[in-house]
Amino acid sequence: NAGVMQNPRHLVRRRGQEARLRCSPMKGHSHVYWYRQLPEEGLKFMVYLQKENIIDESGMPKERFSAEFPKEGPSILRIQQVVRGDSAAYFCASALLNTAGANVLTFGAGSRLTVL
Amino acid sequence: TQLLEQSPQFLSIQEGENLTVYCNSSSVFSSLQWYRQEPGEGPVLLVTVVTGGEVKKLKRLTFQFGDARKDSSLHITAAQPGDTGLYLCAGAPPSGNTGKLIFGQGTTLQVKP
Numbered sequence: 425n426a427g428v429m430q431n432p433r434h435l436v437r438r439r440g441q442e443a444r445l446r447c448s449p450m451k452g453h454s455h456v457y458w459y460r461q462l463p464e465e466g467l468k469f470m471v472y473l474q475k476e477n478i479i480d481e482s483g484m485p486k487e488r489f490s491a492e493f494p495k496e497g498p499s500i501l502r503i504q505q506v507v508r509g510d511s512a513a514y515f516c517a518s519a520l521l522n523t524a525g526a527n528v529l530t531f532g533a534g535s536r537l538t539v540l
Numbered sequence: 541t542q543l544l545e546q547s548p549q550f551l552s553i554q555e556g557e558n559l560t561v562y563c564n565s566s567s568v569f570s571s572l573q574w575y576r577q578e579p580g581e582g583p584v585l586l587v588t589v590v591t592g593g594e595v596k597k598l599k600r601l602t603f604q605f606g607d608a609r610k611d612s613s614l615h616i617t618a619a620q621p622g623d624t625g626l627y628l629c630a631g632a633p634p635s636g637n638t639g640k641l642i643f644g645q646g647t648t649l650q651v652k653p
Contacts, residue, residue: 428582457639466546466628466643467583480640515582519639529639531575531582
């Protein structure tokens with residue numbers, strides 16, 4: 425049973441280009457979360473999705489960032505017109521159920537974006 | 541806005557010493573989780589504490605959730621070089637999106653042989 429798979433693991437983009445990060449949740453998990461980790465900082469929640477639905481995007485920057493989790497295929501975090509401040513590690517996590525109390529997330533290894 | 545203050549941020553100790561990492565907030569959490577993160581990898585869950593006052597032990601690691609569910613601590617006994625890594629605490633909000641974890645800034649632990 426493979427864990428949460430993220431790709432690419434490393435991505436280099438020039439300012440103004442687009443970055444697409446992909447996440448395949450654990451088998452059977454229908455809840456996906458994206459977090460961002462800036463250098464020397466903790467993880468910050470970005471967005472929570474279920475299949476074909478964005479449930480909570482309160483942590484997403486208002487512009488240039490979007491996320492989707494289609495019926496088929498991986499979840500995608502898309503960053504348009506990247507800037508140097510977007511350089512960070514982006515982590516995806518999946519969960520089986522969003523139950524009150526101890527919600528257990530399984531994190532992927534992350535995608536490290538570097539903007540030149 | 542809920543915040544989790546984690547301390548210390550950096551800790552360098554000798555093998556065999558004991559240490560405690562603290563996680564404090566003015567907000568109540570429904571649960572508190574501790575993760576360990578290796579360089580270039582994602583966080584790996586160590587433990588979840590749910591009940592105020594709860595204590596959980598994982599070999600040489602002892603985790604405690606404060607009575608008021610606002611703070612937590614991680615105590616490592618007789619630290620070993622293999623304990624070296626980044627330790628993160630994360631709190632789940634009392635209601636709603638419980639996957640929307642609030643993370644502390646992390647504690648980088650170095651255990652020297």
